[in-house]
Amino acid sequence: MRSSLAVTTYQAGKLVFLRPQDGKLNTHFRAFDSPMGLAANHQILSIGTPGHISHYRNMPAVAQKREPIGQVDACYMPRDSHTTGDILVHEMAYGNNNELWVVNTRFSCLCTLDNVNSFVPR
Numbered sequence: 330m331r332s333s334l335a336v337t338t339y340q341a342g343k344l345v346f347l348r349p350q351d352g353k354l355n356t357h358f359r360a361f362d363s364p365m366g367l368a369a370n371h372q373i374l375s376i377g378t379p380g381h382i383s384h385y386r387n388m389p390a391v392a393q394k395r396e397p398i399g400q401v402d403a404c405y406m407p408r409d410s411h412t413t414g415d416i417l418v419h420e421m422a423y424g425n426n427n428e429l430w431v432v433n434t435r436f437s438c439l440c441t442l443d444n445v446n447s448f449v450p451r
Contacts, residue, residue: 331402332348333346333347333348333403334346334347334348335347335367335369335374336367337361337364337365337366337367337376338364339363339364339365340363342360342361342362342363342364343358343359343360343361343364344358344359344361344364344367344376345357345358345359346359350400361376361378362378362379363378363379364376364377364378365377365378365417365418365419365420366382366418366419366420366421366431366432367421368421368422368423368429369423370423370427371387372386372387373385373386373387373423373427374387374405375421375423375429377413377418377419377421377431378418379415379417380412380413380414380415381410381411381412381413382410382411382413382418382421382429382431382442383407383409383410383411384407384408384409384410384411385405385406385407385408386405386406386408387403387404387405388404388405388406389403389404391404391406392404411442412447413431413442413447413448414447414448415435416431416433416434416435416436416440416447416448417433417434417435418431418432418433418434419432419434420432428441429441429442430451431448433448433450436448436450438450438451439451
């Protein structure tokens with residue numbers, strides 16, 4: 330089975346990737362400042378933290394060069410970050426046209442992002 334599961338741990342401040350490898354569970358931990366929301370589509374992984382949503386893009390050419398060669402199927406590299414302010418991001422999901430929707434608990438609304446405002450209530 331060629332799949333991975335990504336989960337966030339708010340209190341421990343980690344993003345955890347879990348996948349099967351050689352009949353065992355393989356884990357990768359990455360530190361983030363209180364990660365809450367997590368969303369992914371085919372090419373982008375977005376992580377919500379206090380004040381920011383960071384976007385990582387899958388770079389297949391980089392994945393092919395990572396050890397162990399031939400076993401790394403994705404490598405997400407940081408590409409940009411959107412400053413949201415303290416909106417208490419909880420959940421996120423990609424909708425139509427790859428638009429990121431965010432649960433904004435500070436303002437009790439669903440919102441999207443744009444290049445002018447911190448967030449756009451919907």
